[in-house]
Amino acid sequence: MGDATLNGRELSVAAYLRDHLCPQLIGRDAQKIEDIWQYFYKGAYWRRGPVTMSAISSIDMALWDIKGKAANMPVYQLLGGASREKVMVYGHCTGSTIDAVLDDYARLLEMGFQAIRVQCGIPGVSSAYGLAKQKGGKYEPAAKGVYPEEQLWSTEKYLNFIPTVFDRIRNKFGMDSCLLHDIHHRLTPIEAARFGKDVEPYHLFWMEDPTPAENPECFRLIRQHTVTPIAVGEVFNSIWDCKQLIEQQLIDFIRTTVTHAGGISGMRRIADFASLYQIRTGSHGASDLSPISMAAALHFDLWVPNFGIQEYMGYSEIMLEAFPRNWIFDNGYMHPGDEPGLGVDFDEKIAEKYPYEAACLPIARLEDGTMWNW
Ligand code: CS2
């Protein structure tokens, strides 16, 4: 089993797999995981990029699954065995108002989560990032259709408001739970520096994607002003995207995933490199990464020496029905289970009932119409 989901651009990966990689897989020895990885990475001439790397990632994951089944061992054993008993995951808390966020935070604590990501509606901003469409619903990144939904963004309103949300949370629930927040690339470096500084009293576990990371140098400015830890990397697809951020110690957590950064083989290289700088993993685990990806992530997380945390947004009933799995969630922690391979399956009969429908991630514009980072 492998997962190649590239949310909003999934058909391009399907075509890349179908037309280019799958034909070249025929007749190849499935035991040679590393050679196949290198064959597709070096052999295309065109290196890296999200489409190529998602395709390679899915094959890599599937090959680890096959090797595990052949060896009659769960994948984490093949990687070197468990480095911990269980994997700490963080859940998503969202609300359009602070009161709604407080209720949702209580709900997540009740479910056992010890680490919680908080996103809140911002007064005067019609559609902040990370909110559920309806009260009590779950945040879902993409929306059906071929045109993206347009959202409005105001940095000033955001910067003035969000620290008050954290203040209310810490006042009500204390400092014990791990509090996370995703800025989703919205700020400039100096704005992110101000944000990090303003929220220091609330001891965030991390602030995620404070600014876009194409120019890693930008993170130095943030670092010079704040000790709020930084997590980056969910849109990265290779160790090269991470290199400067890691070796110059500009981040604290690397968020690459098994689905986009070269599968388990790619992630292993990134994590080992990050460990030289005491940077820990904190893999992306949104609901647009399938349960196959989650299973592979959990095997990786159980093994990886420099594990930090794993995102776990949960899945809809339909998804859970279509992907039988062995992992367990218990009191804020997960375990991949001990079935051979990845311990996850895909029920094609059930999936047939839900044919592919196009969906898009939103875009963001400033109030004057300027295109911004979603
Ligand atoms: C987010 C994602 O989980 C996260 O941290 O940044 O929800 C992201 O927006 C989606 O996965 C995009 O497909």
Ligand code: MG
């Ligand atoms: Mg994110």
